[in-house]
C-alpha cells in the first residue's frame with residue numbers, strides 16, 4: 505500500500521494520507537501522489553466532492569516530515585519544498601469541486617494548513633488541531649495563514665496562529681473553523697451523511713457555487729498572499745531557533 509490511498513466511493517473522491525506510524529506526515533512521495541491524484545480527480549466524472557483524510561485513529565496529519573526536511577538548511581532549500589507544497593494547497597483551495605478535510609485525529613502544523621485549504625472541515629469529536637508552527641520558530645509555510653483569514657474572523661485567526669496552541673474540535677466549531685463533528689467509531693459514514701444534501705445536487709451546481717466563492721475571495725490576491733507567506737517562512741526556516749526546535753523534537757522521539 506502506498507503513502508496515499510485513493511478511491512471513489514458513493515460519488516466522493518476519498519484521498520487518505522497513509523503514514524499512520526509517522527502521524528501522516530508529508531514527505532516528497534506524498535507530495536508526488538497528491539499532485540497526480542488531484543489532477544485525476546479534476547477530470548473524474550464519477551466524483552462530486554473530494555474528502556482528504558488520514559489513516560489510523562490518531563492523526564489527520566502532523567505537517568511536514570521533520571526528519572525528511574531537517575536536511576533543508578538554507579532559505580533557498582526550504583523555499584523549494586515550502587513553495588511546492590504551497591502550490592498543492594493552492595490547487596486544493598481553488599479546486600473546482602467542493603473539498604472537505606475529514607479530521608480523523610490530530611491536525612497540527614502543515615496538517616492544519618491542509619485542513620484550512622479545504623472548503624469544509626469535519627472532525628472526529630475531541631480531535632485536536634493547531635497551527636503550532638510558532639513553537640518551531642517559523643510561521644505557516646504552506647500559505648495556511650492567508651487561507652485561515654478567509655475562513656474565520658481575523659481576530660480568532662490571529663489568536664490561533666499567534667498562540668501556536670492546539671485546541672479541540674468543539675472549540676473549532678465555536679470559531680467556525682470546524683463545520684461538523686462526528687463520532688470516532690463511524691467517521692466515514694457520518695461524514696457521508698453530512699455530505700448527502702450536497703451529493704443530491706448535480707456536479708454542475710456544486711461547481712458553480714464553488715466558482716462564485718472563488719470570484720468573491722479574489723483568487724489572484726490570495727495566491728499572492730500565500731506566496732509572500734511561504735517566502736517569509738523560508739527566511740525564518742534558516743534561524744538557529746528553528747533548527748534547534750526540530751532537533752529537540754527528533755531527539756525526543758529517538
Ligand SMILES: CC[C@@H](C(=O)O)C(=O)SCCNC(=O)CCNC(=O)[C@H](O)C(C)(C)COP(=O)(O)OP(=O)(O)OC[C@H]1O[C@@H](n2cnc3c(N)ncnc32)[C@H](O)[C@@H]1OP(=O)(O)O
Pocket residue numbers: 525526527529562563565566567568569570571572573610612613614615617636637640643644645646753757758
Ligand atoms: C514543514 C512544513 C511546516 C509548515 O509549513 O507548516 C510544518 O508542518 S511545521 C510542523 C511540523 N509538525 C510538528 O511539529 C508536529 C510534530 N509531531 C507532534 O507534535 C506529535 O507527533 C503529534 C502529531 C502531536 C502526535 O503525537 P503522538 O501521538 O504522541 O506521536 P509521537 O510524537 O510519538 O509520534 C509518533 C511517530 O511519528 C513521528 N512523527 C510525528 N510527527 C512527525 C513529523 N511531523 N515529521 C516526522 N515524523 C513525525 C514521530 O517521530 C514518531 O516516530 P517514531 O519515533 O519513529 O515512532
